Every structure is written in C-alpha cells, then in structure tokens.
Amino acid sequence: MTTPIWDFVQRYQKAETSRLHMPGHKGAVQLGCEPWDITEIRGADALYEADGIIAESERNATALFGTAHTFYSTEGSSQCIRAMLSLAVSRAARRGDAPRILAARNVHKTFIYACALLDAEVRWLYPSTPGGLCSCPITPAELKAALAEEQTRPAAVYVTSPDYLGQQQDIAGLAKVCAAYDVPLLVDNAHGAYLKFLPQSAHPIDLGAAACCDSGHKTLPVLTGGAYLQIGHTCPEWVAEARSALALFGSTSPSYLILQSLDLCNRALAQDYPQRLQRCADRLAGLCEQLQKTGCAVRQTEPLKLIVDAAQMGYTGYELADLLRAEAVECEFADEDQLVLMATPYNTELDFTRIEKALAILKAKPTRAPIAFDFAPANCCMTLREAVFAPHEQLPVQQAVGRICGSPTVSCPPAVPIAVSGEMLTPAHAALFERYHITTVEVVAKGFTADRTK
Numbered sequence: 331m332t333t334p335i336w337d338f339v340q341r342y343q344k345a346e347t348s349r350l351h352m353p354g355h356k357g358a359v360q361l362g363c364e365p366w367d368i369t370e371i372r373g374a375d376a377l378y379e380a381d382g383i384i385a386e387s388e389r390n391a392t393a394l395f396g397t398a399h400t401f402y403s404t405e406g407s408s409q410c411i412r413a414m415l416s417l418a419v420s421r422a423a424r425r426g427d428a429p430r431i432l433a434a435r436n437v438h439k440t441f442i443y444a445c446a447l448l449d450a451e452v453r454w455l456y457p458s459t460p461g462g463l464c465s466c467p468i469t470p471a472e473l474k475a476a477l478a479e480e481q482t483r484p485a486a487v488y489v490t491s492p493d494y495l496g497q498q499q500d501i502a503g504l505a506k507v508c509a510a511y512d513v514p515l516l517v518d519n520a521h522g523a524y525l526k527f528l529p530q531s532a533h534p535i536d537l538g539a540a541a542c543c544d545s546g547h548k549t550l551p552v553l554t555g556g557a558y559l560q561i562g563h564t565c566p567e568w569v570a571e572a573r574s575a576l577a578l579f580g581s582t583s584p585s586y587l588i589l590q591s592l593d594l595c596n597r598a599l600a601q602d603y604p605q606r607l608q609r610c611a612d613r614l615a616g617l618c619e620q621l622q623k624t625g626c627a628v629r630q631t632e633p634l635k636l637i638v639d640a641a642q643m644g645y646t647g648y649e650l651a652d653l654l655r656a657e658a659v660e661c662e663f664a665d666e667d668q669l670v671l672m673a674t675p676y677n678t679e680l681d682f683t684r685i686e687k688a689l690a691i692l693k694a695k696p697t698r699a700p701i702a703f704d705f706a707p708a709n710c711c712m713t714l715r716e717a718v719f720a721p722h723e724q725l726p727v728q729q730a731v732g733r734i735c736g737s738p739t740v741s742c743p744p745a746v747p748i749a750v751s752g753e754m755l756t757p758a759h760a761a762l763f764e765r766y767h768i769t770t771v772e773v774v775a776k777g778f779t780a781d782r783t784k
C-alpha cells in the first residue's frame with residue numbers, strides 16, 4: 331500500500347526548503363506538527379482538483395472500501411453530508427423529481443443545516459415504537475409504505491446507522507425498497523467506517539446504499555476532521571460530480587495533516603487492522619459479559635460500542651461518567667439515562683481494565699424511569715430554510731413555548747435535534763429541553779413571517 335501524500339510531505343520537510351508560502355508558521359515548531367503542515371504547493375496536488383498524490387491515495391482508499399469511489403474530506407462527515415444531499419438534490423432536479431428527502435427523524439443537526447442550505451424539503455419518518463432521542467428504527471415495510479404514499483418521486487431516503495447508541499438500521503432491506511422505487515439511499519455512517527473491516531462487512535455501501543459518509547476520525551486511526559464520502563455502485567454519475575459537491579462546502583485550505591492521516595490510515599487498514607479490529611471487538615464483548623455478571627446493565631449494540639443503561643441501575647449517565655473519570659476514563663457520551671463508551675483497536679488493555687474497575691463494583695440502586703422520548707410529528711409552520719435563515723432571538727426555554735424553532739435545538743452530543751427549525755415549540759418540547767439541560771432556545775424573531783412569494 332503506497333502512502334503518496336505522507337511520502338511527499340516527508341521529502342519536502344527533509345529538503346528544508348525555504349517556505350515562502352502559507353501557512354504562516356513556516357514549519358517552526360510550537361505544537362510539534364508544524365513541519366508537516368503544508369498547503370497546496372507544487373507537487374502536493376489539490377483536494378478539489380485531485381490528479382496527483384491525493385488522487386493516488388484516494389484510489390488506495392477506494393480499493394480498500396470497495397466503493398465506486400472514496401473521496402477524502404478534511405472537514406468531517408458534516409461536509410460529506412452536505413455534499414451527498416447536494417448530489418441527490420441536483421439529480422432530482424435533472425430527473426424532474428421533487429427536492430424532498432424522506433429522513434428518519436434521528437438526524438444529526440448537520441442534516442438540518444444542509445437541507446436549509448439546499449432548500450430541500452424534508453418528510454420525517456418516525457419510528458413505530460419510540461426508541462429515545464438517538465434512535466429511530468425504520469423497517470423496510472415502513473419505508474415501502476412511506477414511499478408508496480409519495481405523489482412524486484423524492485430525491486433520496488436518508489437514515490443514520492449506526493446511531494449514537496450503536497443501533498443499526500436494516501440497510502440491506504431499506505436499500506432493496508429504495509431500488510424498487512428508484513430512489514437513492516443515503517446513509518449517515520459517521521460512526522461506522524470500521525464496519526467495512528469486520529469479517530463480514532456491514533458497511534452501508536456493501537449493503538446497497540447509494541452513498542454514505544464515514545467519519546474516519548471516529549473509529550479509524552485518523553485525525554479529527556478526516557472523513558470519507560463514499561459513493562456506491564448504484565449512482566455512477568456521482569463519481570464525476572462528488573468532488574465539486576464537496577468543494578461547494580469545503581475550505582480552499584484543506585489540512586495536509588488530516589490528508590496525511592487519511593493516507594497513512596490506508597496502510598494500517600491494508601496491514602493488520604481487520605485482525606486488530608476483531609481482537610478489540612472480542613475484548614469488548616468479553617468485558618461486556620464480565621460486567622453483566624457483576625449485575626451491571628451494560629450492552630454491546632455494535633462491535634465497538636458499550637452502552638451502560640444508567641437509569642436501569644438507578645444512576646444517571648453523568649454520575650457514571652464521573653465514576654469513570656475517577657479511574658482516568660473519559661466516556662464518549664453521557665446523558666440522564668445512558669453512558670456510551672467507544673473503543674477501537676488503538677485502546678490498550680489498561681483502558682479496559684480501568685473500565686472494569688470503575689463499573690464492576692457498582693451496586694445497583696432502585697431503577698429510575700428513563701426520559702420518555704417520543705419523536706412525535708410536530709406542527710410545522712415554516713420550511714427548514716425559512717426558519718434557519720429568518721432573524722432569530724434567544725429565549726429562555728419556558729418563554730419559547732408557542733414560538734417557532736429557529737436553530738435546531740440539540741444537546742451536544744448527540745446533536746440530534748429535539749426540535750427542528752420551523753416547528754412550533756410545545757410544552758412537551760420545553761420539558762425535554764430542560765431534561766437535556768438546554769436552558770435557552772433560538773426562535774424565529776417575533777413578527778417575522780416567511781415571504782412565500784419569493
């Protein structure tokens with residue numbers, strides 16, 4: 331496996347060339363990484379017009395992921411989500427379809443911003459059984475019923491899988507339904523880049539998705555910000571269009587540290603990563619079993635996540651996070667009811683031992699009732715775009731009831747909106763905001779009405 335970007339920067343740094351170009355640090359060390367932090371100089375290729383070392387590195391990634399094409403992003407899955415929605419909306423325009431996305435409601439807030447930017451209409455798909463704030467299971471039969479109701483063909487179906495709690499949608503089943511309706515399936519696979527490297531790939535592209543985003547930085551050995559826009563084999567025209575779609579939302583100064591990290595990740599993936607992944611998943615499964623034996627309400631929803639049901643044990647997730655901190659472990663996410671731990675093959679045995687030490691001694695207390703969360707359809711007064719770009723004012727939660735949500739209101743993580751821009755805020759929303767420690771909300775300014783004649 332070649333590492334052309336890393337090789338180039340190594341050569342450049344060793345040549346001690348006088349840097350009369352950006353960035354301004356000129357390679358002088360403050361953090362330590364500056365000598366390798368370059369920009370698009372001669373020979374370094376250009377991310378959005380790649381035909382040199384970046385193109386070669388992306389070809390390596392494409393072969394590893396088995397996609398029609400794997401594109402690099404240095405601005406996270408967030409950039410890839412905007413790009414894939416833009417591809418879907420452009421394709422819809424070409425085909426005379428509606429710029430409407432059918433989306434499972436547990437979207438990351440980036441989806442809302444992307445739809446606002448693209449003026450895409452959203453029809454939310456709600457779960458038949460409430461799954462909490464993070465999860466929104468949609469079965470193929472439910473998707474089929476939703477698509478059958480559509481008067482005009484939508485631009486795409488969009489689901490998040492795995493979600494923050496590691497729940498996975500039936501991507502293969504959903505992809506079949508989408509194929510029958512000739513609608514592309516887009517997957518927010520930010521948490522699942524590694525799924526490709528399990529003994530049996532569970533990566534969305536292998537299961538029939540048209541495109542997905544993978545945050546390399548969440549589960550692979552990649553610097554924060556490194557991500558992939560994965561194009562599947564069902565929308566081949568997107569291979570030619572995706573780079574421009576990414577450029578539409580990206581900085582003209584992509585980080586070469588992140589590009590090198592994505593480049594070197596290819597080598598790790600081609601070497602012993604799959605074996606190391608399996609060992610990590612087995613170790614986590616073993617830890618889960620051991621903890622369950624001690625009475626800890628823990629489950630492994632996907633191979634690299636451990637979820638502790640704090641409410642069932644009579645604790646809050648925040649309390650468990652503090653107990654873990656006392657053993658020098660920092661979790662990924664905690665709320666009133668849950669705690670999420672994310673492991674990768676780059677965790678050490680010491681890390682697992684510390685988790686066990688903190689959780690195995692927990693004495694379960696009387697169970698607490700978890701937050702009842704239901705993604706109930708809300709009264710929508712404006713489109714996403716109208717509400718996001720309208721003038722806003724910030725109000726304390728209780729005063730926001732009866733007003734229109736301006737910015738999607740999220741607790742971060744998991745950044746899944748409790749209320750979506752354009753929705754009328756209700757007392758039920760306010761109660762949920764308070765449970766998630768949200769104290770103020772951005773609402774559409776009083777007196778503003780969308781001018782629908784424009």
Ligand SMILES: Cc1ncc(COP(=O)(O)O)c(C=O)c1O
Binds near residue numbers: 493
């Ligand atoms: C489900 C989901 N989608 C998308 C994103 C955005 O990913 P990134 O941080 O790589 O931009 C996140 C971030 O946590 C996420 O959890």
